[in-house]
Amino acid sequence: MTPARFAYARPTTLEEALGILARGGEEAAPLAGGQSLMPMMAMRVARPALLVDLNRVAGLDAIALEGGVLRIGAMARHAAVLAHPLVAAEAPLLPRALEEVAHPAIRNRGTLGGSLALADPAAELPACMVALDATIVLASAGGERRVPAADFFQGLYATARRSDELLLRVEIPRAAGWTPWFAEVARRRGDYALAGLAVMARCTAGRIVEARLGFCGVEAAPRRLPAVEAALVAGEDAASRLPALLEPLGSAEAPAGYRLHLAQVLLRRATEALHAAA
Amino acid sequence: MTASAIGRAMPRPEARRLVAGGGRYLDDHAERGELQACFLRSPLPHARFALDVAAAKTLPGVEAVLTASDLAAVCRPWRTESRSFPGLVSPRQAPLAEGRATWQGEPVAMVLAATRAIAEDAAEAILAEWEELPAVTAPEAALVPGAPPVHPGSETNRAWGATIGGGDPDAAFAAAALVVEERLVFTRHTGVPLEPRGALATWEPGTGALTVRLSHQMPHQMRLHLAEQLGLPVNRVRVICSDVGGGFGIKMHVYQDEMAVAAAARLLGRPVRWVSDRMEALLADIHAREHVVTARMAVDAEGRILGFDLHDLQGLGAYSVYPRSSTVEAISVVRSIGAPYRFAHGRARVDSVLQNKVATGQYRAVGAPVGCAVTERLVDKAARARGEDPLAFRARNLLRTAEMPWVNPFGAAQHGMDHHAVLETAKALIDLPALQAEIEAGRAAGRLLGLGLAFTVEYTASGPAVYGAGHVAVAATDTVVATLEPTGEISAQASITEIGQGITQGLAQVLADAVGVAPEAVRVGAGDTQAAPHGGGAWASRGAAIGGEAAWGAGRALRAQLLEAAGALLQAAPDSLDIREGVVTDAAGAARMTLAELGTLMLFRGHEMPKGVTPGLSATFHYRREQDVTLANNGLQAALVEIDGETGLVRVLRHWMVGDCGRVLNPLLVDGQYRGGVAQGIGEALLEACRYDAESGQFLSGTLADYLLPMATDIPDIALAHVEVPYAGSAVGAKGAGESGTCGAPAAILNAVNDALLAAGGGVVTELPIHPVAVLRALGRLA
């Protein structure tokens, strides 16, 4: 468990980082918190020829509210996002979900950008970004590019990010009047979810009038499920739609049928809680 | 009289050192000029292979790439044999597989390089051609007619089998008023010590001496095997086990890896280091407890157990582990069946089968958790069938102390146990009426709560006959050498080894009482064959029961020597003197001289000693228990669990354990062992599994993200109580304590989960670990 040989660059400005990344091509990998990349390199599952360490690039971890949009920099650590008052006020879904992400030591290093760029199917934050209708802002030497979260996650560890691009930040639109809900099922506290569900719902007069959701741990990547969201709004049994819609993953410890079952359990729990809160 | 050190709850200084990061584990030692080793391991469960190492050898920093034939020049193969298992089929093994790998993870080549990273690069650069052969992984598949042979050419995959029992089981079952039956499946798991295995071997060509640092539980045993395999005089081999970060039985076997490291050092004349990484550990450490047990129990109309009849299908892996043989685990299962209870008839058929998997072997509590789970599941089932309280059914059938010594039909000897005292202590500890009211209230509110019980009997502190009868070179006798320092302290060397369990503190307390000094004045060392005397090391919960006797004997012998010397100096009869708190006193307790004065005289001013006084500063005691093949300990565990009926997840809310390990040397040590053991038992019950793909035979639990260890949040409060019935056949009276937590926790949790399921109108679960899918199926909530 030692990484294969790699070159290492530690830029201090974004411009420099993007230049190195562009020259490195497919063989280069940004290094953020290293909580996923380093173990993958140690197992030689990942073998980038060049590591571009982002930890000395200033300004990538800012958390700010601008024009009603919450911006969270890619290098913001999980622990910082979890504790930030602006996040608690503007996107309370995130702290709720982040409590389920790994353990304190890992949250001290792991970053929002790393989690989104990695796109582990079981990771909580990608599902949250889908439910929050966030925009992922990418940068390359050629400029910035904005991708809606729902289009960013494309499959198992696959995203819309090109190899010469860095995640810069996410932008989360204001959601006044929306209620967040997040829960997951894991064998042990802090594990990646067997199934998790992030929901944002707008409720008036005791009913859900608008909803966005994203599952994690269930399918290869989180995605919006319009038919399920419509069923939630219509007050129908949304969970019963899931078997026809979802393509659950299977593994030795969590067969596909079990993940589907858990997705239904979570959706029922969410529906009940949101109605109670409405 | 001064307060006894034995039984005192003393914190141990070593724990402070280890917790503060002061441990010196294998990887903290380095030799000048050492090479780092990395193994190329078979990626397939069964394959023929051809290797081309030419390219790998040319990488900068690579010193050598060795294959089977290279090491064959310096290392003989070995084969597991035991007269206790006549006819055992377990082929010869060499440090590296030659031409055919029999399990996924088996080492086939070894790279020696300047760094581990370079060695891994070179391992990747070996051109290996793998021709996949049919593999057997599931134990049920091994004996199916036409099953592919695990070792081509052998007629059967049955490595060993036997029928064990006594009485007349057929008649007992025919006459029974009630027969309960269950098929229980136990999935492989493994020990996962915090420090992985490793070896650092140095060959000294001038003297032809080999020094090997190991992370291992039994340095003397390994010294012998290293000498035998490498063809060296045993006194030219030194094994050093410094701080060892846990063993759990994982580190009591001879592995190909460590042998290859020693052989490579001998061959290349350079120090060689290898430390297993976590992925290698999960793949290539022994696994344990793969059993499919079909068992039935006969009960008469009064609710008395008549007998047991069972079949145990045990998965051994590709070889029966060297030197102890994996089949020992099946014997341990059988001995544990029905052990706390009175029954007259038993039959156990055992089939131990070969598989294309890493070997299974002795892991904490060996087969006892399996036998306990089978028994306690059947007992619960019988009580329920009779409409009876499960505790009442148990109480009726528990052996009484007056009936002992008692040998049950499986040949298991029971002596000196008071199950009823354990039962009464447990009732007080648990407050059953209050707990039952709480469960009823919870159930009324819709919660799926369950309470499970398990009585345990575990055979510890194995005596010389256990392996000796099989002519297996495993020492069950132990030695302590105690020395008076000229400054009055006592130093000792023990053949028992310290692997983090704290036994050297326990031995220090015994020595303190035996000599008559404060326990703080005693230091016990262990683990270096150049310093420590011969003996067995750490296994079978033997440190206190066997090592404690050796310490007592050495301490008393030293005390007698010192009193003889003091008597001569003081012109007093030795038996008119005493040693208290490090001071030689007269019978009334008046100080005559300190041990420091005595030691100084004996060592530095020998000319002042009276003529003819011979005793020295050191005394040795070699303890060999002559009676009682093993010392059975006993206890009761109870678990309160809650099931999430929608997700199938189980939480242990509370856990209780009452144990009798005889004389408690230090309650802090015993409580730590009990709690840690229970934690491992919780893992076994709910989380830990070495899984293999049903079709490809590929190992699926290769990282700690896949192999689920219990974490702090999975362990509830564990309430403990002790019953202390000292072993009557020894001076100190300790029995084993290290494994009993693991012995009973799986059974208690299995019964608790089934209690909750049945109360909710569901079926039962019969497979460990208890998977949430199985729970949901039992509840009829998942197809």
Ligand SMILES: Cc1cc2nc3c(=O)[nH]c(=O)nc-3n(C[C@H](O)[C@H](O)[C@H](O)COP(=O)(O)OP(=O)(O)OC[C@H]3O[C@@H](n4cnc5c(N)ncnc54)[C@H](O)[C@@H]3O)c2cc1C
């Ligand atoms: C024991 C353990 C448990 C965990 N449990 C969970 C869990 O329950 N849920 C969960 O979501 N995560 C979990 N994680 C993962 C953790 O949250 C990681 O920190 C996270 O997934 C990756 O973030 P990182 O900053 O460490 O990224 P890194 O490991 O540094 O990088 C991850 C990937 O993202 C790329 N990358 C990083 N930053 C950027 C960027 N700005 N632009 C473009 N690409 C980038 C890297 O090249 C790499 O491919 C766990 C990790 C461990 C070790």
